[in-house]
Amino acid sequence: MRAIRRAASLAAALLLAGCAVLQPGTPPEPSQNAAVVALLDKAQAQSSAGQLEAAGASLERALRIEPRNSFLWQELARVRLGQGQYRQAENLAAKSNALAGDAKGLRAENWRIIGQARSRRGDLQGAQAAFERAGAEQ
C-alpha cells in the first residue's frame, strides 16, 4: 500500500512537473495534491509504528487541505478502528461514504470498516448487514 502511495506521490509530482503520462489501469489516486499525499504517507508510517494518535493528527492536517476527500475520511476511520473507537470509526466511514460518490471500491471498503466496528462492539446483526452492503457494492 505504501509502495502504491509512493508511486502515486511520484506520479503526482510528475504531473505537477507537466511531464506526466497517464497510465491506464492504475488504481485511483487518493489525491492529486502532493501535500495531501505526503501527509497520507506520514500517517501511514505513524500507523505502522503504532502511533495512532499522531496518525490521526496527520490525517486531520490533510483533511484541512482537502476536506471533501473521501479517501482521507476512510483512513481516519481506519485509525479510529485501530484505537478501539468503534462508534467514531463507523461514523467516519459513513462520512466517507457520503462523499464517495460512485467510487465503488471505496464504498465497499467503508462498509467493511463499518462491519468490523459493529462486530467489535458486539452488534453482530448490524455487522452482517454492513458486510452484505460491502459485497453488494462490488
Next chain:
Amino acid sequence: MAKRKKPKKRYLIKFALAGLLLAAAFTVYLDFTVRARFEGKRFALPARVYARPLELYPGLSLSPAELTTELALLDYRETTLPGEPGTYHWSNDTLDLVTRPFVFADDPQESVALRVEFANGQVRGLLDCGDGQPLQLARLEPALIGGIYPGKNEDRVLIRLDDVPGHLVDALIAVEDRRFYTHHGIDPRGIARATIATASGDGVQGGSTLTQQLIKNFYLTAERTLRRKLTEMVMAVLLEAHYSKEEILETYLNEVYLGQDGNRGIHGFGLAAPFYFDKPLSHLDNSEAALLVGMLKGPTYFSPRSHPKRALERRNLVLTEMAEAGGITEQQLRSAKAAPLGVVDRPSRGTSPYPAFLNLVYRQLMRDYRDEDLRSEGLQIFTTLDPRVQHSAESALSKRLARLEIARSMKPGTLQGALIVTSTQNAEVQAVAGGRDPRFEGFNRALDAQRPIGSLIKPVVYLTALQEPQSYTLATLLDDSPLVLQQAGTDDWVPQNYDKEFHGEVPLRAALVNSYNVPTARLGLALGVSRVMANLRRLGIERDLPEYASSLLGSNTLSPLEVTEVYQTIAGDGFRTPLRAIRAVLTAEGEPLQSYPLNVEQEIEAAPLYLLTAAMQDVVREGTARELGAYLPAALEIAGKTGTTDDFRDSWFAGFTGDRLAVVWVGRDDNGPTGLTGASGAMTVWGDMMAGLNPAPLILTEPDNIERVWIDPVSGLLSDEGCRDAVELPFITGSAPTESAPCGPRSLGRSIKGWFERTFGR
C-alpha cells in the same frame, strides 16, 4: 512602698517578655510567609494561545500580500539576506524565509530555510534552501494571538539566571544595589547614603536593596508606612537567611514590572527583551541591557516607546554607572552611548487582538480546566483561528455596517452585528466577530446575543418534511391561503407572508426559496411543532427550547454561535461535529496534555439533507438571497438562508460555500427596528467577507437513492425536458410523482407526439 514597687517591676518584665514573644511570633509568622511563597510555584504563568499554523504547499490559494500579512503577525523581519530564524526577503514573486523552530502538538519542527514561489495568486513551488530539494509541504509556526492571564493581566516569560547576560546583571547591581553580594538583605550604608542624598537635595534615593524590592513586590502592598518598611526589612533578612543570592536575583529578574502593552502588564526581563527588542534576553547588548535596567525606576515615565528622549538619557546614566563600577570599559561606554535605542515598533496588542475569539476559546477550555490552572500553569493552547479569515470578517462587518448607516441615514453606531466563520467539514471555527469594534472586550454578540432567528428556522421545518418522502417532496404543493390558529387561552395566531399576499398552491421548494411564512406554518403544524424542534436538537441545539406554533417561524431566540452549530450539521452533509476552537493543549514544557480530535456523528440521512441543500442553493440562485450574485459568482453554487424578524429588528444570513460556513447577525443592541431584511443587512456583510476569501464552489455529492425528474411546477406533476416552465428536481428514489401533467411523458399530448416521433423519426 517597696512592696508596691516590686510588682510594678515584675509587670514591666512581664510586659517586655510579652512584647518579645509577640515580636518573635510575628517573626515566625513572617518567616512562614516568606518561605511559603518561595517554596511553592513563585509565578503564575498565563496560558498562551496560538492561531492555526499556516501550511504552505504548491497549489495553495494565497497571494504574496496575504503571506506578508501573516509574516507581520509572526513578527518576521525583512532583511536582504535571510539567515536568522524569523527573517524574510521578497524578490518579485519569490519569497525566501527562515522559519523559527517550534514545538507543535504533533511533533517538533526545526528552523528551516524556505523558498516560496508564487504565480496567479497561488503558491506555485516550495523549495528547501538547505538542500535545494522541492518540498510538498511546509508549516510556519503559529502566531501568538493572546493569553489567559493571571489577575491584573500580568504577563511574563520565565528565565533562569544562566540565560541572563552578565552585563545585564552588572548594570542592575551598579544602579540598584551595589553591595548586593555582600549584604544580608538590608544595607545600612545604602540607607545612610540615601538619607544624606535626600537631605542634601541630591535627589530622592530609595536605599532599598534588591532583596527589599523583591519583598515589596512579592509580599507587600504599596503603602508607605514605617511599619511596612520595618516588616519589609525583617522579611528581607529572613529571605536572605533561607535562600541563596542567585535564587533571589533570579526571582527578582522574573518578577519586576517593565512596562505596559494595552491592558497587559510586561513582567520580568525574559518577556521585556522580546517585547522591546524582538530578541531573546541572552542576545541583548550593553546599551539594550542598560535601557531595560534604567526603566526599573519608572517603566511608564522612562518608556522608550512613549518617551524616547527621557529613556535615552536614563540609559546613558545607567551606562555611566556601569563604567564607574568597572563593568564596561571606556571604549564600550562610548559605543554603547552612541547606539540608538533599538526598540522595535510594534502595535499594541493588549491581552489579545482577537478578544471575541479568545472568549470562545476560554469557554471551551473551561469545560476541561479550572480557571486557576488556565491563568497560572503556562499552558500552550493551539486554536483554529485563521487570521486571514478573521481580518476579512472584522473588516466586512465594521465597514459594511458603517455604509448601511450612511445609506439609510442612521445615526453612526446604531447598528451592531456578529459573525462566525467555520470550515464546513471539520467544524473548526476560523473567525469570530463579537461586534463592529473587533478590539472591544465587552459584550460578545456572537456568543451571548440571544435573538429570534426568524426564517433561519425554515430549513429545519422543510428538512422534517423531506424526511417523509412518501408525503413530501420538493414538488409537493403547499397551501398558501389565510391561516388562523386558535388556541385556548392565547390570542389567535395569524401568520402573514412578507409581501402580505397569499399565493394559493405553491410547490414546497418555492415556499422555501421565497421564504413564505404561511405555507411553512401550515406545513410545520401538520408535521407537529415538537418534531421540528426535535430535529433542531439533532442538528445541534443542546438545550430545550419552548415550543409554540410561532416557533415554526423562528420566534425562539438563539445566539449566532448556536445558529452556526445548526447550519454546521447541514453544511457537513448531515454529520454533526461540535464546533471546535481548540486543536490541542500542551503543558508549559511542550508535553501534549489534551487533543480535541475530529469527531463526527451522523444525525440526518443523506438523501433528505441533499434535497434541502439543493433547495437552499436555489434560495441563492433565484430566491430571497439572489442579490448575493452581486458579490459572488453563481458558479459557486452557494447554499444559504435569509432571516428577518418582526419590524426588521433582526437581520440574519446563514450560508455556506464548498469550504466555509458563515453566520451573520445584524441588529441593534436596544432591539429596535433597523429597516433591514436578512438580504439587505446581514447578507451584504456575508457577501463582502466571502468575496475576499476566494471561496471553493459547493459541489454536492448525490446520494445513490436520488433520481432527477422533470416536473411541472404549477401542478407538481411529471413533465418533460421540452415542456414549458418544466424544472428538473431531485427526488428520493420512488417518491417522484407518477401522474403526468398535460405536457408530461404519460400525457395524451406526449403520447401522440411520441407516436409521431416513433413513426416518422425526428
